[in-house]
Amino acid sequence: MNIQHHGAVNGVTGSCHQLHIDDNYSILIDCGLFQGAEKNKGNDVDNNEENLSIDFDISTVNALIVTHCHIDHVGRIPYLLAAGFRGAIYATEATAALLPLVIEDALKVGVTRNKSIIDACLKLLTNQLVPLPYKQWHNISAKGSTDTKIKFQVAGHILGSAYVEIELNTPDSQKPKHRVVFSGDLGAPYAPLLPAPKSPYRADTLIIESTYGDKNHQHRKDRTKQLESIIEKAVADNGVVLIPAFSIGRTQELLYELEKIIHQQQKHHPKDQQKQSALWQNIDIIVDSPMAAKFTEQYKRFKLFWDKEAKRVLNAGRHPLNFEQLYTVDSHQEHLNTIAYLAKSRRFSSPKPPSLSRQVVCAAAVE
Numbered sequence: 001m002n003i004q005h006h007g008a009v010n011g012v013t014g015s016c017h018q019l020h021i022d023d024n025y026s027i028l029i030d031c032g033l034f035q036g037a038e039k040n041k042g043n044d045v046d047n048n049e050e051n052l053s054i055d056f057d058i059s060t061v062n063a064l065i066v067t068h069c070h071i072d073h074v075g076r077i078p079y080l081l082a083a084g085f086r087g088a089i090y091a092t093e094a095t096a097a098l099l100p101l102v103i104e105d106a107l108k109v110g111v112t113r114n115k116s117i118i119d120a121c122l123k124l125l126t127n128q129l130v131p132l133p134y135k136q137w138h139n140i141s142a143k144g145s146t147d148t149k150i151k152f153q154v155a156g157h158i159l160g161s162a163y164v165e166i167e168l169n170t171p172d173s174q175k176p177k178h179r180v181v182f183s184g185d186l187g188a189p190y191a192p193l194l195p196a197p198k199s200p201y202r203a204d205t206l207i208i209e210s211t212y213g214d215k216n217h218q219h220r221k222d223r224t225k226q227l228e229s230i231i232e233k234a235v236a237d238n239g240v241v242l243i244p245a246f247s248i249g250r251t252q253e254l255l256y257e258l259e260k261i262i263h264q265q266q267k268h269h270p271k272d273q274q275k276q277s278a279l280w281q282n283i284d285i286i287v288d289s290p291m292a293a294k295f296t297e298q299y300k301r302f303k304l305f306w307d308k309e310a311k312r313v314l315n316a317g318r319h320p321l322n323f324e325q326l327y328t329v330d331s332h333q334e335h336l337n338t339i340a341y342l343a344k345s346r347r348f349s350s351p352k353p354p355s356l357s358r359q360v361v362c363a364a365a366v367e
């Protein structure tokens, strides 16, 4: 067995690892796009040649395992399909539901608007996709090769995210079973909405990806307090808060935290009794991204994978991703209408401080 890394080596994007199990059999773990400064070959900003092609031999690749749907883990899948890969694409059930949406958007934004090309790619993708439940072993052995099983475990990063355990067993050898674990992206403990990952029982070889390895995250309570006070300050200044956020994961976490703040304000200060409480009850929260809205729908569909706290909130009759103050922009026309509304009501692009009774928070998702 050996492992080749075709991405996320010199930087943190373009995740793609090839696990060579024997001479004729390998599997890929993720096939992501290089982003930001890592987009150009050799990370050279003056080099316009992008790192898009699959520049390694895929003749032995039998299957692709997808840990989660962020573009730096799945964005090169269309190029893999174009290079002739026709093996199974294994993903958790929620990731399998999200993946066609992500790939369709990536193709439209970065490759082509040609509907027949997009449809052809999506058809291949959905035919090859094999959704698997969490926490269950699944045999993916190719004929005549090493006995190979995979199991997805909760990673707590975004909806459907998983780390994958791969067990290799060569029956005719004296070697013991070998277990390889690929982390994908792992969620921080105490993050909102999704449960934290649990450590694997065993790993003989472990490949961990780390974007924030050199940072200590702020405690969730402090972060929420900070968000609350920034918004209150903006409202006091008659301002607008624009929050750029990834459309899968961060947007839904933000909505969840905002709903919590609104709820707590209402609970502690009955409506209209306190100025601050009235502020929160009357705030507009606008998600200005049709893609983020689509992903939020999927988060609602897969409530099964929410953490205990989020399920308790649901059972108490609250709707953390679908609350009264939330407005979702579903189309470009609605986006234009929203901008016009903000400009007209002087909540946006105003040269002077506008006089407002209410404020707007825009969670504008960018990818």
Ligand SMILES: [Zn+2]
Binding pocket: 068, 070, 157, 185
């Ligand atoms: Zn990610």
